[in-house]
Amino acid sequence: MNFRLCDYNPETAAPHSDNGCGSHTDYGTFTIIFQDGTSGLELEGANAPGTWTPIPGDATVILTDWCAVVPSGGRISTARHRVRRVLGVRRLSAVLFVAPDLVVPLKPLEGVLPVRMFSDMVMREDMDVDTFKQVMGKRWRYREGNGEMINGEGTTQDGEIEAFIWA
Numbered sequence: 518m519n520f521r522l523c524d525y526n527p528e529t530a531a532p533h534s535d536n537g538c539g540s541h542t543d544y545g546t547f548t549i550i551f552q553d554g555t556s557g558l559e560l561e562g563a564n565a566p567g568t569w570t571p572i573p574g575d576a577t578v579i580l581t582d583w584c585a586v587v588p589s590g591g592r593i594s595t596a597r598h599r600v601r602r603v604l605g606v607r608r609l610s611a612v613l614f615v616a617p618d619l620v621v622p623l624k625p626l627e628g629v630l631p632v633r634m635f636s637d638m639v640m641r642e643d644m645d646v647d648t649f650k651q652v653m654g655k656r657w658r659y660r661e662g663n664g665e666m667i668n669g670e671g672t673t674q675d676g677e678i679e680a681f682i683w684a
């Protein structure tokens with residue numbers, strides 16, 4: 518379990534950017550987001566990529582993540598989300614990431630027949646949570662607006678993550 522306090526402070530990096538936290542999915546089982554009443558969090562429609570729904574700033578939100586998708590055999594999907602910033606407005610959030618231990622293999626639960634084929638690595642039980650978490654963590658600073666992309670890297674890691682998980 519990890520607990521992160523986020524301060525979207527207008528005084529810090531890139532004060533003119535409206536990107537608080539770029540579009541992403543979280544690696545763990547589920548994420549609970551406690552907000553300070555300031556809006557900015559947005560959820561992508563599960564069946565409508567590119568459609569973003571703003572979440573009221575006083576809502577507490579539970580999102581499902583990759584370490585739920587794989588054990589469920591693909592029955593649970595990831596909740597893609599992002600944070601928009603309003604110029605000059607500070608926003609605080611407290612985020613609880615719940616995930617399996619790092620050594621746990623990321624695979625469908627015993628007796629669960631996947632509804633979609635997973636990669637060989639997943640099916641061979643060759644991918645543990647730690648390996649997957651590292652893949653997902655690579656571009657975190659960029660998404661937070663605190664890092665530059667290295668030439669040639671895309672702004673999202675979607676392709677790389679999908680290739681790790683799905684056949």
Ligand SMILES: O=C(O)CCC(=O)C(=O)O
Nearest residue numbers: 523543550558600610612
């Ligand atoms: O600050 C928020 O509301 C969400 C932050 C987030 O998505 C994350 O840290 O993974």
Ligand SMILES: [Fe+2]
Nearest residue numbers: 541542543598
């Ligand atoms: Fe997140």
